[in-house]
Amino acid sequence: MFEELKLILVDSLQVKEEDVLPTATREEIGLDSLAVLELVELLNDRLGVRVYDYELLDTITVADVAQLVDERRTAS
Numbered sequence: 001m002f003e004e005l006k007l008i009l010v011d012s013l014q015v016k017e018e019d020v021l022p023t024a025t026r027e028e029i030g031l032d033s034l035a036v037l038e039l040v041e042l043l044n045d046r047l048g049v050r051v052y053d054y055e056l057l058d059t060i061t062v063a064d065v066a067q068l069v070d071e072r073r074t075a076s
Contacts, residue, residue, distance in 0.1 A: 023061055040056060
């Protein structure tokens, strides 16, 4: 899931590829609250995963986001 998330962050949200590490925080990769809203929509559209902005804002690292998305995919 991390690699899929990384592709979305790099291709759609213009995050620098070298910045997208599992341990990187949202702040370190430049995801502000508007970008989180965009990411929520992208995850829903591209992966069919329903997550909410407040859930992503509660995560700390990119790995945390990937884990949340993976849990939702598994539950679907």
